[in-house]
Amino acid sequence: MTPWYQDPVQFIAEWLRGVLLGWGMPPDGVELVLTVLGAGTLALLAMLWVVFLIWYERKLIGRIQDRFGPNRVGPWGIFQPIADMLKIFTKEYITPEGVDRVPYNLAPVLAVASVLLIWAVIPFTMTVMGVNLNVGLVYIIASGGLGVLGIILAGWSSNNKYALLGGFRAVAQLVSYEVPMVVSLLIPVILAGSLGVNDIVMAQRIPYLISAPVAALIFFITSMAETGRSPFDLTEAESEIVAGFNIEYSGLKFGMFYVAEFLHAFTVSLLFATLFLGGWRGPLAEQIPLLGFVYLVVKTFVVYFIVILFRGSLPRFRIDQMMDLNWKLLTPLALVSLIVSALVAKPLEGMPVAQTLALLVSNGIVLILFIEGTGKKVQRRREIVGKPRPLAVPHPEEQQGAQSTGG
Amino acid sequence: MTGLQIAFLAIAAVTLASAVLVVSSRKIMHAALWLVLALGGVAALFATLEASFFAAVQVMVYIGAIAILIIFSVMLTRRVMEDAGPQNTRYWPAALVVSLGVFGGIFFLLLQWPGFTIEARPVLEQGDFLVRFGQALVSPDEFVVPFEVASILLVAAMIGAIIIARDPSRK
Numbered sequence: 001m002t003p004w005y006q007d008p009v010q011f012i013a014e015w016l017r018g019v020l021l022g023w024g025m026p027p028d029g030v031e032l033v034l035t036v037l038g039a040g041t042l043a044l045l046a047m048l049w050v051v052f053l054i055w056y057e058r059k060l061i062g063r064i065q066d067r068f069g070p071n072r073v074g075p076w077g078i079f080q081p082i083a084d085m086l087k088i089f090t091k092e093y094i095t096p097e098g099v100d101r102v103p104y105n106l107a108p109v110l111a112v113a114s115v116l117l118i119w120a121v122i123p124f125t126m127t128v129m130g131v132n133l134n135v136g137l138v139y140i141i142a143s144g145g146l147g148v149l150g151i152i153l154a155g156w157s158s159n160n161k162y163a164l165l166g167g168f169r170a171v172a173q174l175v176s177y178e179v180p181m182v183v184s185l186l187i188p189v190i191l192a193g194s195l196g197v198n199d200i201v202m203a204q205r206i207p208y209l210i211s212a213p214v215a216a217l218i219f220f221i222t223s224m225a226e227t228g229r230s231p232f233d234l235t236e237a238e239s240e241i242v243a244g245f246n247i248e249y250s251g252l253k254f255g256m257f258y259v260a261e262f263l264h265a266f267t268v269s270l271l272f273a274t275l276f277l278g279g280w281r282g283p284l285a286e287q288i289p290l291l292g293f294v295y296l297v298v299k300t301f302v303v304y305f306i307v308i309l310f311r312g313s314l315p316r317f318r319i320d321q322m323m324d325l326n327w328k329l330l331t332p333l334a335l336v337s338l339i340v341s342a343l344v345a346k347p348l349e350g351m352p353v354a355q356t357l358a359l360l361v362s363n364g365i366v367l368i369l370f371i372e373g374t375g376k377k378v379q380r381r382r383e384i385v386g387k388p389r390p391l392a393v394p395h396p397e398e399q400q401g402a403q404s405t406g407g
Numbered sequence: 408m409t410g411l412q413i414a415f416l417a418i419a420a421v422t423l424a425s426a427v428l429v430v431s432s433r434k435i436m437h438a439a440l441w442l443v444l445a446l447g448g449v450a451a452l453f454a455t456l457e458a459s460f461f462a463a464v465q466v467m468v469y470i471g472a473i474a475i476l477i478i479f480s481v482m483l484t485r486r487v488m489e490d491a492g493p494q495n496t497r498y499w500p501a502a503l504v505v506s507l508g509v510f511g512g513i514f515f516l517l518l519q520w521p522g523f524t525i526e527a528r529p530v531l532e533q534g535d536f537l538v539r540f541g542q543a544l545v546s547p548d549e550f551v552v553p554f555e556v557a558s559i560l561l562v563a564a565m566i567g568a569i570i571i572a573r574d575p576s577r578k
Contacts (some may be wrong), residue, residue, distance in 0.1 A: 103440060110519065133459060134460075135459050135460045137539065138464060142466035142467040145470055145472070149475060164482070168482065285517040379416070
């Protein structure tokens with residue numbers, strides 16, 4: 001039995017189980033109570049964590065843009081999101097006329113739920129995880145599908161053409177980027193020989209970032225697109241479609257979309273750290289489970305920092321550029337690297353170091369060949385099809401008149 | 408009645424009710440959303456049978472892809488979003504006879520099957536189940552032929568879709 005400070009969550013769970021059994025509760029009932037408590041705590045902590053994430057991201061984006069960021073409420077402005085949160089609680093819910101009520105109110109719930117569902121299968125330490133599902137990765141992809149559904153519902157039920165356009169764009173983007181994402185996720189599955197998230201972490205004696213760098217790159221880019229933030233924020237391009245699918249939402253309903261977006265960005269960093277950086281693995285993590293949690297948080301924040309750096313420094317893609325990137329570059333690259341990884345990994349099974357080196361070299365060759373071969377073609381600028389046609393052209397006579405009066 | 412049976416009856420009721428609403432909704436968008444609920448009910452049924460892989464795939468393929476494509480195509484075809492005409496054709500008694508006949512036939516055949524009245528056993532070795540399933544799909548003396556035939560069918564459908572979608576003026 002490890003001391004309480006090395007594995008506090010298991011310690012509390014054991015203590016609570018003992019107390020409840022001591023009260024004469026049936027063992028099934030105790031398990032049910034513990035499961036419900038654990039799920040509630042995890043979801044609540046994830047939601048509260050967003051308060052910190054919003055501050056962190058605003059501060060960093062501020063630094064990137066040569067500003068201070070929030071700096072008024074509390075030390076370094078750390079209580080700013082709490083003030084914002086209290087404000088959004090008190091705001092009025094406005095339901096526009098002609099909305100479809102049930103989907104309209106269901107959409108924000110689905111948006112948050114689809115992100116929180118992912119947290120159920122992530123192993124936080126060696127011992128603490130929601131469920132050790134043997135189809136963990138399929139489950140993660142499936143819960144992403146629910147998020148798409150939430151955006152569709154929001155866009156369609158709002159009875160607003162900008163919302164509908166935002167919904168169209170979101171679905172086109174999310175459904176397309178799911179393809180290379182799923183293919184790139186197959187590579188860790190092949191290497192680990194399991195779909196379970198904790199099994200994939202256990203198999204990473206050497207992190208998969210080294211043995212599958214191409215898959216890691218594709219997963220990173222596609223998961224950025226799945227979160228729908230800059231540079232992939234065409235779904236809420238302010239200059240074109242006002243605010244996209246969430247334009248008709250106010251108060252806490254809008255707040256839920258906002259929370260879902262921030263939490264999603266953090267969750268994909270968490271997933272990246274789990275699948276490609278070895279999750280909770282690190283020196284002594286198996287003896288002291290709490291240390292594993294620290295490793296996971298550190299790795300996640302490294303990834304999250306890069307995500308924010310992307311958001312702060314890259315301009316928005318045009319829609320054809322976004323589709324070109326997905327279908328002409330990422331999808332073929334993912335397919336080729338899947339085939340190459342499978343062919344290289346199989347004969348070297350059982351020799352982890354040789355396997356990793358061979359995979360690293362073959363991944364590098366694939367990437368270089370791809371950039372040399374197709375990269376140039378994709379990079380070439382799209383030709384202008386016709387002459388530019390302005391919407392309104394002054395009539396020749398009027399133009400002359402204007403010139404004469406003006407002159 | 409065990410908890411599992413109660414869960415089965417509740418999920419089955421929700422699935423059937425939303426399936427009826429799929430064909431009876433006036434707005435085609437609502438029909439698509441009810442379809443999502445019906446497919447989700449089927450996924451929940453898989454989950455109660457401890458077939459977690461099929462539950463996840465059901466959600467991923469049917470809700471995450473097919474239902475969303477249906478909704479998407481409905482949104483793009485604006486004129487049929489709402490329909491005020493009669494909901495039944497005049498051939499509906501014939502359709503009723505055919506569907507009742509098919510239901511009765513399947514029901515009768517299942518009654519003949521000895522496994523129909525046995526209570527479901529819990530699946531043993533849950534961890535090995537998925538590995539076993541994967542091996543069965545690719546092993547030559549099990550299901551590799553149907554698996555490959557299905558793959559060829561899907562590839563053919565994909566090529567067909569690309570050919571249809573291609574701009575005919577471009578060479």
